[in-house]
Amino acid sequence: MILEDYLRRDAELYADKTAVVCNGEELSYAALYQRVGQHVETLRANGVQAGQAVVFRASQDIDFLVHYFAIHILGAVAVPLECDVPEERFHDICRLVDGATIPEGTADILFTTGTTGRSKGVMISHRTIVADAENLIDGQLFSHDLVFIICGPLNHIGSLSKIYPIILLGGTLYLLEGMKNMEELFRAFDYPCQKIATFMVPASVRMLLQFGEKRLRQYVDKIDFVEMGGAPLPPSDQRLLCDTLPKSRLYNTYASTETGIICTYNFNDGVCTPGCLGRPMRHSRVFISDDGRVACQGPTLMTGYVGDEEKTREVLHDDTVFTADNGEISAEGMLFLSGRKDDVINIGGYKVAPTEVEDVALSFPGIKDCICICVSNPMFGNALKLLYQVAPDTTVAKRELAQYINTHLESYKVPRLYEQVTEVKRTYNGKLDRKAYHL
Structure with missing residues (x-):
């Protein structure tokens, strides 16, 4: 069965149940499936055929779901792009997929x-x-009566993958257009149901804790779980989130577009182990390669990179995806990351994972966001520099910040240079945009 087979089954078994909520509109499973069927005929009339790649701009609404499901039912391939992708980039991708096998x-x-x-x-x-869906159902206990709130872009695996288990189980999706308006998120939390869950990147969690902690505590009995992905949540934010939502399951998850959904860990377990990403889920296996990289196996892996067989062979061989993440597996079988292979900074012969520096800096009072980069310094050669953003109406002294980091990390990991910035550059789905700082 494919995802749309489960959607058809939902329309039969749970015809009147709410399948999706968005912008004040609610669609039952029967109504959603009917709308998908009508769109299938529209696509067919427009010449869409099985095997064809359909490139489109992803929206955060019911129309996205209808278009996405209809493409699959026709046997075509969905290629969702960010909603504001430049026109030239859009056409480049159209040409790439049209000419690819x-x-x-x-x-x-x-x-x-x-x-x-x-x-x-x-x-x-x-x-x-389907394998990703079953991993999430088993690993995070998705259920039929759950309302899952999606507030991230649906053209990326982090949010798109949450559609899968909801459809397999006949749950309810609540679609939001990002985290720009926190009031909309809390309105979603107020939706009349017994339990809700959501997925957030660490930057969104930090924003929610800084500006909405008191409001968040009001939903302590309603939030079934929150999943974090894209990057490990800083330990200080982990502890605060556990204190704010003591009854909720709080997951750090290891996943990527190439590997699928691999490991998860409920850090609200009374231990709150920093940096832990848990054990492999039902359909996954993880091991550390000879050069220290995380390697993944199982049916959640990608097929390959479209139009790039050479790059595919570099990453995917022997039924294994070899990631760019450095990591280790504990005696208990738990996965821990130690930074990305491409991100590790060489300082005087020492290897520094910038995430380790950033986690400590983020625990300093008043730091809203930060990134640790490598710069060329005429006095020190390669040196660590911390760019940091402070919370509103807050002052952070550089010397005090440096002294704080020095008490938590080895001396070679302590940045020599500090600069307060108005914004730390991130991608639209919340990851630190390290490429933007490569000089």
Whole structure:
């Protein structure tokens, strides 16, 4: 069965149940499936055929779901792009997928954000979608009566993948257009139901804790779980979130477009182990390669990069995706990351993972966001520099910040240079945009 087979089953078994809520509109499963069926006929009349790649701009609404499901039902391949993708880039991708060989069974082509290099089109199979759904259902206890709030972009795996388990179980999706308006998020939390859940990147969690902690505590009995992904949540934010939502499951998840959904860890377990990403889920296996990289196996893996067989062979071989993440596995089978291979900074022969510096800096009072980069300094050679953003109406003394970091890290990991900035550059789905700081 593919995802749309489960959607058809939902329309039969749960015809009157609310399938999706968005912008004040609610659609039952029967109504949603009927709308999808009508759109299938529209696409067919427009000449869309099985195996064809359909490139489109992703919206955060019911029309996205209708278009996405209809493409799959026709046997075509969905290629959702960010809503504001430049016209030239849009046409470049159209030409790329039109001229590429796409394996049979491919459901989606998802383009990565390209934070550490050129954006790549990752081919995802129908089998992968169902395996990801089953991993999430088993690993995070999704349920039929859950309302899942999606506030991230639907052209990326982090938010798109949450559609999968909801459809498999006949739950309810609540779609929001990002985290720009926190009041809309809290209105979603007020939706009349027994339990809700959501997915956020660490930057969104930090914003919610800084500006909405008191409001968040009002939903302590309603929030079933929150999943964090894209990057590990800083330890200080982990502890605060546990204190704010003591009854909720709070997950750090290891996933990527290339690997699918791999590991998860409920850090609200009374231990709150920093940096832990948990054990592999039902359909996944993880090991550390000889050069220290995280390697993943199982049916959640990508098929390959569209139009780039050479790059595919570099990353995917022996039924294994070899990631750019450095990591280790504890004696208990828990996965821990120690930074990305491309992000590690060499300072005087020492290897420094910038995430370690950033986690400590973020725990300093008044720091809203930060990024640790490598700069060339005439006095020190390569040196660590911390760019940091402070919370409103807050002052942070550079000397005090440096002394704080020095008490938590080895001396070679302490930045020599500090600069307060008005904004730390991030991609639109919340990841630090390290590529923007490469000089």
